[in-house]
Amino acid sequence: MEAPDARAYRSYADLAAAQRRGRDYEIHVERRPASAVAVLAPHGGRIEDGTSEIARAIAGDEFNLYLLEGQRPSLNYRALHLTSHCFDEPECLELIAGCEVVLAVHGCGGPDPHALLGGLDLRLRDRIAVALGAESLVAHTGGHRFPAVHPHNICNRGARGRGVQLEITHPLRRSREAVRLARAVRAALQEEAAALGAVAALSAG
DSSP states (O other), rough: OOOOOGGGGHHHHHHHHOOBBTEEEEEEEEHHHHHHHEEEEEEEEETTTTHHHHHHHHHTTTTTEEEEEOOSSSOOHHHHHHHHHGGGOOHHHHHHTTTEEEEEEEEEEEEHHHHHHHHSSSHHHHHHHHHHTTTEEEEEESSSSOOOTTTSSSGGGTTTOOOOOEEEEEHTTSTTHHHHHHHHHHHHHHHHHHHHHHHHHHHHO
């Protein structure tokens, strides 16, 4: 039987009606109540390979983590890729509603080992780009096809209404450099979380 075409999905409800959780895909949520940072891989597992592993490495034991992972034997992208501005899975929305910092990790095509950054949180986007550059990794903040500026893009649906989308080409996410990428992004998120904490402390004082 031919897999449904995920391009027809307009919501998670459409995906859930066509695919079976526990068989075709699974959702994993790791909550860190003390953290205001969430790292997402909405196309994890076999949908965009390598993104779950990178998201886990970025989140570590410190940040909230959300994964929707394809586990079909084949055609995961075709059957399970719910586009980011239609991604409204309830557990994900519940998690990020209380998070001020949201990073969504994606995989994309391309022959070169590049990271493409988008989203409405321009300050964090640029902070991550600088951190990646310090690791000698190529990061583009514009001039690519993934600007992620739609307000309903899942990266922009956190507490502040803005976040960052990180698209990683296959040569990068399946190379040894992926470890350095995760380390650099994690450090940038730690800096952002510390800055937010300092602002909150000043406001409270």
